Amino acid sequence: MAEISLTFPDGNLRSYPAGVTPAEVAASIAPSLAKKSISATVDGAHWDLAWPMAQDAAITLNTMADSAPALELIRHDLAHVMARAVQDLWPEVKVTIGPVIQNGWYYDFDRDEPFTPEDLGAIEKRMREIIAARDPVRTEVWDRARAIAHYEAQGEPFKVELVQAIPEGEPIRMYWHGPWQDLCRGPHLQHTGQLPADAFKLMSVAGAYWRGDARNKMLQRIYGVAFRTRDELKAHLHMLEEAAKRDHRRLGREMELFHLQEEAPGMVFWHPNGWTVYRTLEDYMRRRLRAAGYREIKTPQVVDRVLWEKSGHWEAYRDNMFLVEVAEEGAKEKRINALKPMNCPCHVQVYNHGLKSYRDLPLRLAEFGSCHRYEPSGSMHGLMRVRGFVQDDAHIFCTEDQIEAECAGFLGLLSSVYADLGFERFDIKLSTRPEVRVGSDAVWDKAETALERAILKVRNDYEIDPGEGAFYGPKLDFKLTDAIGREWQCGTFQADFNLPERLGAEYVGEDGAKHRPVMLHRAILGSFERFLGILIENYAGKLPFWLAPRQVVVATIVSDADPWAAEVTAKLVAAGLRAEADTRNEKINYKVREHSVGKVPVILALGAREVAEGTVTIRRLGEQGTRTVALDEAVRELAGEATPPDLQGR
RNA sequence: GCUGCUGUAGCUCAGUGGUAGAGCACUCCCUUGGUAAGGGAGAGGUCGACAGUUCAAUCCUGUCCAGCAGCACCA
Secondary structure (H helix, E strand, O other): OOEEEEEOOOOOEEEEEOOEOHHHHHHHHOHHHHHHEEEEEEOOEEEOOOOOEOOOEEEEEEEOOOHHHHHHHHHHHHHHHHHHHHHHHOOOOEEOOOOEEOOEEEEEEEOOOOOOHHHHHHHHHHHHHHHHOOOEEEEEEEOHHHHHHHHHHHOOHHHHHHHHHOOOOOOEEEEEEOOEEEEOOOOOOOEHHHOOOOOEEEEEEEEEEHHHOOOOOEEEEEEEEEOOOHHHHHHHHHHHHHHHHOOHHHHHHHOOOEEOOOOOOOOOEEOHHHHHHHHHHHHHHHHHHHHOOOEEOOOOOEEEHHHHHHHOHHHHHHHHOOEEEEOOOOOOOOEEEEEOOOOHHHHHHHHHOOOOEHHHOOEEEEEEEEEEOOOOHHHOEOOOEOOEEEEEEEEEEEOHHHHHHHHHHHHHHHHHHHHHOOOOOEEEEEEOOOOOOOOOHHHHHHHHHHHHHHHHHHOOOOEEEOOOOEOOEOEEEEEEEOOOOOEEEEEEEEEEOOHHHHOOOOEEOOOOOEEOOEEEEEEEEEEHHHHHHHHHHHOOOOOOOOOOOOOEEEEEOOHHHHHHHHHHHHHHHHOOOOEEEEOOOOOHHHHHHHHHHOOOOEEEEEOHHHHHHOEEEEEEOOOOOEEEEEHHHHHHHHHHHHOOHHHOOO
């Protein structure tokens, strides 16, 4: 019999007969290792202890102490155990797929009746019984015809489809968890008793399309989370609660920032506090753009369909546009306008007004452009996905040769803005030419290279998404990472060879002939609404001092301090701070609590002592201690902190 | 848009086939209190909208609207 040699993590090399399984290898080393092992990593692939190895390989035996493989096995086995529990309880339910996802797994079922929360409880209970039974797990490789015949006999049409979709040459594996069988690529644990009965939880049930396609049947997806220990599960559930506490919809209410209501779904009603943050951010962006050589413009919200027909949006995106019909005097037909869903066609109109020379390029036109898009009802989410929003939009008209320098300049601006707003980390993705596109290959070559070279001036790591560019040009997407590790795509930089053509943008070149400019669409924040949502969640409501809607509350301890509070507040306001006096007939405890809940960064408490000394006592949000200082000193200190980052040090 | 769930006071929620309640918030009174809720009283609701069943609907049924979770979508 042929021999294979296996390399162990410590560098040792040992020979085994071909076809040896990791379980046998473990047993050959030590019975204790055989007992502890749950899977193997063979040449980097996650390997079932029962799979035979046919050739030389590097092998590592995994135990429950190895977090990544352990969690994958636990979650994957639990997906099977859940599917089995569901079919035990409701044999008529059809099974489909059940992959491992972050923190857990899901499994999609086809069942006419919806699963209820009570059903989830029953399923969990049955799962624990299956775990307690310590059913053995077994694997076999079948041929395609047998697997298809089996699933047809079982009345599992989805599984038949899955078997048919497995590429030629890949093994078709069947797994048994006790008497229950599932098609699965594995690997799995050795018996259900290895699963932690107290470290998983079924979370929710929701609809999901078969194979992720909206044209297919909607299945019922049950989500579960699982960890190795009960404490890890508890920690995860606690983390979810903490994340819920920084939900911008909740904080928006608590901090009185904004609200949404039925009569204007997806459109934000900004309250004084929220609008203050919004305006502060907008003012900041306006300064940054001006300093970076942009010129600000403002274009109409309501624009005749004719322009959208010219730009091509009418054909492609009409269903997502808000239409405004007007019965004009004397006209037979109503005039149809659209609320602009984007600013670019209007910006080309500004560009086209008057003949442009190559000397005018690059021309950077910026607009805080108010846009409306009819987003699908189910997609809306607080400030994160709305129907009415404002972009920090700008279009750069330039020559092909200027793309690289413009892109490099933009990258510098973007990273500086993100850093100012508290996001040090962001990732870049370059999407290159798709199959269907406009523009010559020479132009695409030039543009893609320009974007790539611009990135390389800033950093080495970026992701390439081949074929994912828009039909009109390559693009960069920027994803920032927030305080709890979530990623948000905000910035974008897109070259466009199409719109200048469609809308007839031109410039007179050095040669006296007319040329077509390239248009660069770019945004840093994306939409103000969404970015503010991200900021609120990133800071859990505790916005940096310069952005905080109410920076200082002057709270009196006794009513004798009211005049001093008025004087203090006036001084703060005169120094440009957003300060309010709270002279209500309430105890200081009450005021401190209320303004802490409202995320006011600084409370100045004034009692008899402060009145007598002409001082203020500073209490900062999240800190226990207080400091008593002279008023002038406090004003100087706070005014310094209130200076926006781009104006610091001036 | 699809599937499921939800919609009662500003907020968080309880409740019933005979038109409603709690806590917090709000108003007034008492209290002048030193760093996360002092005490008392009061006011506040077309029970998401529209139909239907019923002697009677906030409650049952249907349609619609909105929200939540997920899926799909996101120029």
